[in-house]
Amino acid sequence: MFYREAGDFKVSYADDSQTFPIKFDRYRYYAVLAVAFGLIPFLINDYWANAILLPFLIYSIAAIGLNILVGYCGQVSLGTGGFMAVGAYACYKLMTAFPEVSMFLHVILAGGITAFVCVLFGLPSLRIKGFYLAVATLAAQFFLVWLFNRVPWFYNYSASGQINAPERDTFGIIITGPNAPAWATYLFCLIFLTVCALIARNLTRGTVGRTWMAIRDMDIAAEIIGVNPLKAKLTAFAVSGFFIGISGALFFAVYLGAVEVGEAFGIQKSFLVLFMVILGGLGSIFGSFAGAAFLVLLPVVLKVVGVDLLNWPTDIVAHFQLVIVGALIIVFLIAEPHGMAQLWRVAKEKLRLWPFPH
Amino acid sequence: MPEQLVFAMEVTLNGLMAGVLYALVALGFVLIYKASGIFNYAQGVLALFAAMTLVGIMQGQVPFSHLINAVFGGHITHFGWNVPGAVAIALTVAVMVLLAWLVQVLVMKHLVGQEPIILFMATIGLAYFLEGVADLMWGSEIKTLDVGLPQGINLWIDETTFNIFGYGFFIDNLDIVATVIAALLVAGLVAFSQYTKQGRAMRAVADDHQAALSVGISLNFIWVLVWSVAGFVALVAGIVWGTKSGVQFSLSLIALKALPVLMLGGFTSIPGAIVGGLIIGVGEKLFEFAVGPLVGGATENWFAYVLALLFLVFRPQGLFGEKIIERV
Numbered sequence: 001m002f003y004r005e006a007g008d009f010k011v012s013y014a015d016d017s018q019t020f021p022i023k024f025d026r027y028r029y030y031a032v033l034a035v036a037f038g039l040i041p042f043l044i045n046d047y048w049a050n051a052i053l054l055p056f057l058i059y060s061i062a063a064i065g066l067n068i069l070v071g072y073c074g075q076v077s078l079g080t081g082g083f084m085a086v087g088a089y090a091c092y093k094l095m096t097a098f099p100e101v102s103m104f105l106h107v108i109l110a111g112g113i114t115a116f117v118c119v120l121f122g123l124p125s126l127r128i129k130g131f132y133l134a135v136a137t138l139a140a141q142f143f144l145v146w147l148f149n150r151v152p153w154f155y156n157y158s159a160s161g162q163i164n165a166p167e168r169d170t171f172g173i174i175i176t177g178p179n180a181p182a183w184a185t186y187l188f189c190l191i192f193l194t195v196c197a198l199i200a201r202n203l204t205r206g207t208v209g210r211t212w213m214a215i216r217d218m219d220i221a222a223e224i225i226g227v228n229p230l231k232a233k234l235t236a237f238a239v240s241g242f243f244i245g246i247s248g249a250l251f252f253a254v255y256l257g258a259v260e261v262g263e264a265f266g267i268q269k270s271f272l273v274l275f276m277v278i279l280g281g282l283g284s285i286f287g288s289f290a291g292a293a294f295l296v297l298l299p300v301v302l303k304v305v306g307v308d309l310l311n312w313p314t315d316i317v318a319h320f321q322l323v324i325v326g327a328l329i330i331v332f333l334i335a336e337p338h339g340m341a342q343l344w345r346v347a348k349e350k351l352r353l354w355p356f357p358h
Numbered sequence: 359m360p361e362q363l364v365f366a367m368e369v370t371l372n373g374l375m376a377g378v379l380y381a382l383v384a385l386g387f388v389l390i391y392k393a394s395g396i397f398n399y400a401q402g403v404l405a406l407f408a409a410m411t412l413v414g415i416m417q418g419q420v421p422f423s424h425l426i427n428a429v430f431g432g433h434i435t436h437f438g439w440n441v442p443g444a445v446a447i448a449l450t451v452a453v454m455v456l457l458a459w460l461v462q463v464l465v466m467k468h469l470v471g472q473e474p475i476i477l478f479m480a481t482i483g484l485a486y487f488l489e490g491v492a493d494l495m496w497g498s499e500i501k502t503l504d505v506g507l508p509q510g511i512n513l514w515i516d517e518t519t520f521n522i523f524g525y526g527f528f529i530d531n532l533d534i535v536a537t538v539i540a541a542l543l544v545a546g547l548v549a550f551s552q553y554t555k556q557g558r559a560m561r562a563v564a565d566d567h568q569a570a571l572s573v574g575i576s577l578n579f580i581w582v583l584v585w586s587v588a589g590f591v592a593l594v595a596g597i598v599w600g601t602k603s604g605v606q607f608s609l610s611l612i613a614l615k616a617l618p619v620l621m622l623g624g625f626t627s628i629p630g631a632i633v634g635g636l637i638i639g640v641g642e643k644l645f646e647f648a649v650g651p652l653v654g655g656a657t658e659n660w661f662a663y664v665l666a667l668l669f670l671v672f673r674p675q676g677l678f679g680e681k682i683i684e685r686v
Contacts, residue, residue, distance in 0.1 A: 070475075076475055124667055124670065124671055127670070127671050127674050128667075128670050128671070128674050129674070129682075130474070131397050131474065131478070131625065132621055132625075132670055132674060132675075132676070134478075135617045135618070135620070135621050135663075135666070136621070136663070136666070136667045136670060138614070138617060138618075138663050139618075139660065139663035139664050139666070139667045142659050142660035142663055143660040143663070143664060145659075146656060146657070146659050146660050149656075150653065150656065220684055220685075267614065271482060274479070275479070275482075278475075278476070278479050312428055312429075313428055315498065316424065316425060316428055316494070319490045319493040319494045319498065320490065320494070321490070322486050322487070322489050322490030322493070323486075323487055323490030323491055323494065324490075325483075325486050325490075326483045326484060326485070326486030326487025326488070326489075326490060327483070327487050328483075329479065329480070329482070329483030329486070330465055330480055330483040330484060330487065333469065333472075333476055333479060333480045333483065334465070334468040334469060334480075337469075337472055337473075337476045
């Protein structure tokens, strides 16, 4: 009944190459967009924006970026935190150097700078593979965090070593700083997420995405049939770096407002985003959303249940949170190593046949 | 002799000692990776868990007392006895063996045949889980660990070097003891894997799972054994590091220190772990000594990684790693 191709006739090439070829999928997508853009901005308040929606949107961008690298191109990276820091600091330098330019431009430029840095650290991937590469990306993580901590130029010689987002606007609406309204920050992040997801979805359907997947599945075989590994790997690093840079810039400028690099962009952040990608599903854009939603909501839910309902001390709840997150990850990996995206795919197949499964 | 050179010599010596400690942690990784192909990120947390358990047993803490008090009320914290170090270590080893068995039965058994990245993720999950459990069991405050290892400056070296160079080297007694322990541990591991039946079986599994299965070696048993040995190595590392800087969360971060050592030495080689550890230890100390002051210090955080990275570009399998042969 749902998700059927039957009756959905394609009469032009444009129809045939739509992003969502199945009608039901397409309408669902429009519906989600309508709710996200048309409904939520009117209902939003500061708590919802800061506790759930903003982190979800921003981590989704980061997860999509990392998913391109790990899930589509097969290059495991543990440097996400460092690359997000590049985005954040690039955005900060641009914001303070050119106060009158629109925030949109700053964030996009920050993404571009991160893409460049990411390609630089991606160069060894041509020689190093697998876990050696994963550990090598840790070099990026530690070096970048150290750099932003130790070189005063990056934080404009501020006494605390922190960076603080000054008040900036776009089209006359304040986006950053403490006076930014919740709906504006939400919409700002949502626009970036929508565009990033669309770009990612379409890149992965096309030539570029297919060369990535060829490299992921077997790089030597891919090389033999004419895929250029240099180009494929470095484009994956560049696109991934672009998205991660954008998310880092948003994370700093829109969400947190003030950042201490070791705390906000440490190795824990790298693992967090990697978990989102793995739990959500490697090689799936939907999976990135699902993983981000899951890991953003989990601590909030645990806190509500533990502290507010059961009245336990916060430190015990914090420890329990570690235990539960760890156990959930293990259980999830055992039950469904392909992540939530796989559950979704199975559900879709079931829905297609419903109500006559045989 | 010029002063700078003498300082450099002291730094090198200290670097060698630090390198031994890194190698100690890296050994645990290599053991598990060789035998089961699992890149065990939880090794550092294992060390933390072992050290916390040791302290808890020695001081007679009631496990989960904090939690019990919070749920049921009451103020139990200690049993009221103190356990001598040797007994506590034996008990902790028993706990680590039990833990190894649990990990195998509950987690790793169900993940056999999965992709390496999934296994790696599972061990990160395990790391979170163990960290939480350790905190719940024994409390998260910083503890001091004292099992009778000597600490403080070694006066003999101080005097001897003073007589030769006119400047006394500062070498911590604990570092010397750690070096001796590490050497003994490595010798013990080599003897174990060369001359005992279980050790041979372990090597057989490392070489080829299926061939080992076909001659009647129980994979399950070997994996429990390997995790136990890794747990034991973690306990030793935990004791040394815990004595040095207190038992606290940062102990689990020594895993991150061991990673570049592994890259440098190769994931599959025990001698590689030791040589890699020494190179990293000396390298980062000398670099901090020579270049650190020019660029703002704290280069130890990243130097090891960058060194390993540069090294790998020329030799992708590490110093002693097995040659990577790829077929289509």
